[in-house]
Amino acid sequence: MKPIRVGLIGLGTVGQGVIKVLRENAEEITRRVGRPVVVTHASARDLSRERGVDLTGVQLTTDSMSIARDADVDVVAELIGGHSPAAELILAAIGRGKSVVTANKALIAQDGNRIFDAARKAGVAVAFEAAVAGGIPIIKAIREGLAGNRIESVAGIINGTCNYILTQMTEKGEDFAEALAAAQKLGYAEADPTFDIEGVDAAHKLTILASIAFGIPLSFEAVATEGITRVTSQDIANARQLGYRIKLLGIAKRSEGGVELRVQPTFIPEDKLLAKVDGVLNSVLVKGNAVGQVGFYGRGAGSEATASSVVADIVDIARALTGESRYTVPALAFQPDAVKPLPLVPAADTESANYLSLRVADEPGVLSKITAILAAHDISVEAIIQREPHGGEDAKVALITSVVSEQRLATAMAEMQTLPFVREGIARFRVEKFD
Amino acid sequence: MKPIRVGLIGLGTVGQGVIKVLRENAEEITRRVGRPVVVTHASARDLSRERGVDLTGVQLTTDSMSIARDADVDVVAELIGGHSPAAELILAAIGRGKSVVTANKALIAQDGNRIFDAARKAGVAVAFEAAVAGGIPIIKAIREGLAGNRIESVAGIINGTCNYILTQMTEKGEDFAEALAAAQKLGYAEADPTFDIEGVDAAHKLTILASIAFGIPLSFEAVATEGITRVTSQDIANARQLGYRIKLLGIAKRSEGGVELRVQPTFIPEDKLLAKVDGVLNSVLVKGNAVGQVGFYGRGAGSEATASSVVADIVDIARALTGESRYTVPALAFQPDAVKPLPLVPAADTESANYLSLRVADEPGVLSKITAILAAHDISVEAIIQREPHGGEDAKVALITSVVSEQRLATAMAEMQTLPFVREGIARFRVEKFD
Numbered sequence: 001m002k003p004i005r006v007g008l009i010g011l012g013t014v015g016q017g018v019i020k021v022l023r024e025n026a027e028e029i030t031r032r033v034g035r036p037v038v039v040t041h042a043s044a045r046d047l048s049r050e051r052g053v054d055l056t057g058v059q060l061t062t063d064s065m066s067i068a069r070d071a072d073v074d075v076v077a078e079l080i081g082g083h084s085p086a087a088e089l090i091l092a093a094i095g096r097g098k099s100v101v102t103a104n105k106a107l108i109a110q111d112g113n114r115i116f117d118a119a120r121k122a123g124v125a126v127a128f129e130a131a132v133a134g135g136i137p138i139i140k141a142i143r144e145g146l147a148g149n150r151i152e153s154v155a156g157i158i159n160g161t162c163n164y165i166l167t168q169m170t171e172k173g174e175d176f177a178e179a180l181a182a183a184q185k186l187g188y189a190e191a192d193p194t195f196d197i198e199g200v201d202a203a204h205k206l207t208i209l210a211s212i213a214f215g216i217p218l219s220f221e222a223v224a225t226e227g228i229t230r231v232t233s234q235d236i237a238n239a240r241q242l243g244y245r246i247k248l249l250g251i252a253k254r255s256e257g258g259v260e261l262r263v264q265p266t267f268i269p270e271d272k273l274l275a276k277v278d279g280v281l282n283s284v285l286v287k288g289n290a291v292g293q294v295g296f297y298g299r300g301a302g303s304e305a306t307a308s309s310v311v312a313d314i315v316d317i318a319r320a321l322t323g324e325s326r327y328t329v330p331a332l333a334f335q336p337d338a339v340k341p342l343p344l345v346p347a348a349d350t351e352s353a354n355y356l357s358l359r360v361a362d363e364p365g366v367l368s369k370i371t372a373i374l375a376a377h378d379i380s381v382e383a384i385i386q387r388e389p390h391g392g393e394d395a396k397v398a399l400i401t402s403v404v405s406e407q408r409l410a411t412a413m414a415e416m417q418t419l420p421f422v423r424e425g426i427a428r429f430r431v432e433k434f435d
Numbered sequence: 436m437k438p439i440r441v442g443l444i445g446l447g448t449v450g451q452g453v454i455k456v457l458r459e460n461a462e463e464i465t466r467r468v469g470r471p472v473v474v475t476h477a478s479a480r481d482l483s484r485e486r487g488v489d490l491t492g493v494q495l496t497t498d499s500m501s502i503a504r505d506a507d508v509d510v511v512a513e514l515i516g517g518h519s520p521a522a523e524l525i526l527a528a529i530g531r532g533k534s535v536v537t538a539n540k541a542l543i544a545q546d547g548n549r550i551f552d553a554a555r556k557a558g559v560a561v562a563f564e565a566a567v568a569g570g571i572p573i574i575k576a577i578r579e580g581l582a583g584n585r586i587e588s589v590a591g592i593i594n595g596t597c598n599y600i601l602t603q604m605t606e607k608g609e610d611f612a613e614a615l616a617a618a619q620k621l622g623y624a625e626a627d628p629t630f631d632i633e634g635v636d637a638a639h640k641l642t643i644l645a646s647i648a649f650g651i652p653l654s655f656e657a658v659a660t661e662g663i664t665r666v667t668s669q670d671i672a673n674a675r676q677l678g679y680r681i682k683l684l685g686i687a688k689r690s691e692g693g694v695e696l697r698v699q700p701t702f703i704p705e706d707k708l709l710a711k712v713d714g715v716l717n718s719v720l721v722k723g724n725a726v727g728q729v730g731f732y733g734r735g736a737g738s739e740a741t742a743s744s745v746v747a748d749i750v751d752i753a754r755a756l757t758g759e760s761r762y763t764v765p766a767l768a769f770q771p772d773a774v775k776p777l778p779l780v781p782a783a784d785t786e787s788a789n790y791l792s793l794r795v796a797d798e799p800g801v802l803s804k805i806t807a808i809l810a811a812h813d814i815s816v817e818a819i820i821q822r823e824p825h826g827g828e829d830a831k832v833a834l835i836t837s838v839v840s841e842q843r844l845a846t847a848m849a850e851m852q853t854l855p856f857v858r859e860g861i862a863r864f865r866v867e868k869f870d
Contacts (some may be wrong), residue, residue: 273711
């Protein structure tokens, strides 16, 4: 089947990520959509620049408008950011009947109403999942997944730079300036960090979240915005002592009198999951009147995480362009003729770290014999507890092993079980570390 | 515009929730879809039973098949569970050209391939968001929101009963039998809890997650399933001491040799967010090659949380039946003509708890004068820290207030600022508790 042809405007971090993701996952994406999705055109201001991605087969130009207008492009991805010429390019693409995907939160927050109106009249889509919270599919979750609810509030850690800085201040006791410098060094903050640390970026994202949550027009000017520059290390220390963490939150809340839209450093009780989202991660908590609280977390920025959302939007559009019935998302995510079995890994070959718990007679040398068996099978012990017996009871040993195949562990456990001082029934559970 | 007419098969907990949610949120849902969505028909085995929901205007019957076949029903929601007659009813509705929404994980996991095939041939949808993780829109997230990724693994706490029991064992030191009895008393476990505690329910859900993540056929028999009955309070105590929590996880993992599908009690490092999802909450962690790890948490069961997902599926279908272009989800979630401004709550009227931090001269009576001002404005102090000065420095006071309007707090802060021993510049941040 004919591929869906994507025209990329912008070959920066996100644009390169989109090319990489579409190429690396070409097989999966074709199976999901029903036909290939290929970047055929791309534009950048400076084509001579070295980029970290192979551009073979991509028609390059410095003329972005030519991509927006090209009859050989099915979907346009606008990834240059800023207001102008992004707005003109998107409107031109819409005018040619093309759907558009964008990661441009500033543009959507400030000029989305006009763009969506044009798209609706043209019968095309303008999709912007990547504009909020990077790789977390939060737009789709609110717009579709929670569409049965009256949304009461949305609260989010939606600026990774600020979250990184506040986390550094909390964990290392650094002051704001030190933490900012560290963030800049790691590329988590721009040379001019104003938009991030003053809360403007978060306010753009909150504007979008509030609109889709409450059905209100995009109203960036209505957000009361405060950044994190006023947070001192004293505040951070006080927060900890009082049982709180400080996060820059975007909050959109409904109350009797209307809505509140705020971006502010906020104290959150330390036992809430939102308080535990650290570093450059983003997280959004949505409260709906039916579902209660639903939380989402993941990478809020970065080349491939953002590309994940851009490509998801492209897949949505590609499915809509491809589907035969009005229901264009396959029930099992992949097109029925592309669903195919994968071999089951034989149980003996699966690998994991493990917890073992043994009851043993209280004799000298017990521990060394157990660990010798593990060592003989090349299994190391990551942690161990030995509990002394009370009044004639058995002693108890619990340990965590290194990652090992089921087969090898089973052999070692069988050997342990033959030791005369090990009681019947070694308990064993798997350990998953999620690193 | 003509309403979308929903026929409910089953008036149990979830069915009642669906009626309640569609009714309570009728205005929001109409604004999202573009026309009303109304339950017009419902069936139950015993119509004389008292139900916690008003059934006025709903045509009731004991004959479920009549609903599946009724030409006056646009969408059928199958909420009776079990294999038969659910499968026959769904196939009958599909045969009449109706889309179907179901929460029936057992049926989808064991017979979904056949049902989806029939739906595809008929050009209708069978949607099942409510079948996995209750109100968390995880099916949509994987199937659409993360569609740009090659999914590497899915791991989830997808049985609230087991998570409640393990949480009780961890927090209260109860043994399995005690915790199960407590869960039964609270309605979190059935009188016959076998399906939950033996991991079968989780295995049904994992089957569905694995299929949409990897594009493999639904293969329930391939899941290696173990429940939580073997977990002892000794294991729980050992886990804590070793820095872990025990959770019943459903894990679907890709490796070189193929896929692993397991439901097992699993040790998770206590600092991972997944380890902190307690009680009846569900949580799913998805790892994609572009996005990295993305996490979701929320209520995995209960009348209205499950209804949230059923209604979201109905909204999807209703949008597809209503939309004029092939892009049927409005950009801003609500239909353009239904987007309407809400008043901004004036800043002075917004309410929150607050953190205040003051520098004060080291004099007797300081604390009592500060707290007297707060008390005079009916603001109570929830927590306070006073730091003694070192060598001529000021003393420092930090406190958390009760929830109070901005107006009232501002007045109190202004009064404090006039106290001669309070230095210029009281720091203040809001506190959000997310209860």
